[in-house]
Amino acid sequence: MSATEFIIRRPDDWHLHLRDGQMLAAVVEHSSANFARAIIMPNLVPPVVTTDEAAAYQKRIKSNIPKGHQFEPLMTLYLTEATNPDDVEEGGKSGLIKALKLYPAGATTNSDSGVKNFENVLPVLERMAKIQMPLLVHGEVTDADVDIFDREAVFIERVLDPIRKRVPELRVVMEHVTTSDGVDYVQNGGDGIAATITTHHLIINRNAYLVGGIKPHYYCLPVAKREKHRLALRAAATSGNAKFFLGTDSAPHPNGAKISACGCAGIYTSINTLNCLAHIFEDDNALNKLEAFTSINGPAFYRLPLNEQRVRFTKSSTPINFPKEFRVQNDNVTVFDPGFELYWQHEAVKAEGV
Numbered sequence: 001m002s003a004t005e006f007i008i009r010r011p012d013d014w015h016l017h018l019r020d021g022q023m024l025a026a027v028v029e030h031s032s033a034n035f036a037r038a039i040i041m042p043n044l045v046p047p048v049v050t051t052d053e054a055a056a057y058q059k060r061i062k063s064n065i066p067k068g069h070q071f072e073p074l075m076t077l078y079l080t081e082a083t084n085p086d087d088v089e090e091g092g093k094s095g096l097i098k099a100l101k102l103y104p105a106g107a108t109t110n111s112d113s114g115v116k117n118f119e120n121v122l123p124v125l126e127r128m129a130k131i132q133m134p135l136l137v138h139g140e141v142t143d144a145d146v147d148i149f150d151r152e153a154v155f156i157e158r159v160l161d162p163i164r165k166r167v168p169e170l171r172v173v174m175e176h177v178t179t180s181d182g183v184d185y186v187q188n189g190g191d192g193i194a195a196t197i198t199t200h201h202l203i204i205n206r207n208a209y210l211v212g213g214i215k216p217h218y219y220c221l222p223v224a225k226r227e228k229h230r231l232a233l234r235a236a237a238t239s240g241n242a243k244f245f246l247g248t249d250s251a252p253h254p255n256g257a258k259i260s261a262c263g264c265a266g267i268y269t270s271i272n273t274l275n276c277l278a279h280i281f282e283d284d285n286a287l288n289k290l291e292a293f294t295s296i297n298g299p300a301f302y303r304l305p306l307n308e309q310r311v312r313f314t315k316s317s318t319p320i321n322f323p324k325e326f327r328v329q330n331d332n333v334t335v336f337d338p339g340f341e342l343y344w345q346h347e348a349v350k351a352e353g354v
């Protein structure tokens with residue numbers, strides 16, 4: 001499809017970090033301007049563990065959404081070895097809790113309360129299977145002897161596959177999949193498993209943060225892998241396959257925390273994610289698959305209604321200017337630089353008669 005204009009259902013973001021406090025206040029408008037809904041990650045400090053905590057967090061998010069923006073934060077709980085299955089079931093039944101997030105302890109930013117012994121969370125996983133609530137996994141092992149580039153593939157073999165065999169009815173989303181191993185596993189894993197793919201993993205490989213000097217703004221977890229893995233992700237995202245959908249994993253950190261001898265993992269794309277996606281789907285002759293990736297496959301897996309609003313993408317003849325960074329408290333947050341100019345922009349399609 002070659003076009004300078006097209007219309008799709010309004011996108012959703014199935015993996016988002018909004019943080020709290022002043023950071024939340026600064027970033028929420030970037031998501032609410034672009035997305036109808038987002039799955040909100042619970043890795044605050046301390047994490048969002050109970051339904052009551054998620055309800056309070058959702059209120060704080062909603063109080064920061066600018067007037068006139070329509071945006072629904074879909075809440076998740078952080079799975080710990082102390083999670084109470086009854087609380088999960090009640091949260092699910094009330095409609096507030098859409099999923100639980102599993103972080104292997106120490107795997108990523110703010111994951112210290114994560115799971116060490118998977119036996120201890122089996123009762124929760126069984127209850128989730130019963131109520132058909134998805135488990136979202138940060139799919140990396142943390143064993144010191146496993147190379148960081150192998151941690152996703154080893155997670156599948158040592159943790160994910162055994163869990164799915166123990167609890168076969170459990171529905172799982174492999175978050176921010178980064179390898180062809182992950183793509184293959186999801187593709188061949190039956191109806192109960194899907195994956196989110198980030199915008200940045202479709203664009204960068206491991207050279208981005210290692211060649212020509214360390215580039216902290218391209219450092220995230222799971223780390224971007226070799227080019228062949230990026231190409232596998234591109235093929236999955238642009239295929240239209242219902243198992244793959246957008247989760248930006250947009251994860252703001254102040255520059256001071258990233259540009260450091262021990263810099264934080266996380267890439268911030270909420271501002272220009274959809275513009276980047278239109279660009280790369282066009283590059284791959286797959287603009288007609290963009291709507292499946294951003295607006296249809298996600299709600300279908302979560303068994304939620306599709307958005308009825310539409311957005312119109314138009315291709316401008318001159319590059320669009322995005323802020324390179326924005327101010328939060330006493331520091332800046334850097335916005336993802338895809339390394340190419342962006343021409344696609346989008347706006348809400350006004351409902352008829354308005």
Ligand SMILES: NC(=O)N[C@@H](CC(=O)O)C(=O)O
Binds near residue numbers: 219252265
């Ligand atoms: N993706 C990241 O690199 N960072 C995320 C955590 C996560 O999703 O693993 C964050 O919270 O900063």
Ligand SMILES: [Zn+2]
Binds near residue numbers: 108138176221222
């Ligand atoms: Zn993660």
Ligand SMILES: [Zn+2]
Binds near residue numbers: 016017
């Ligand atoms: Zn994340």
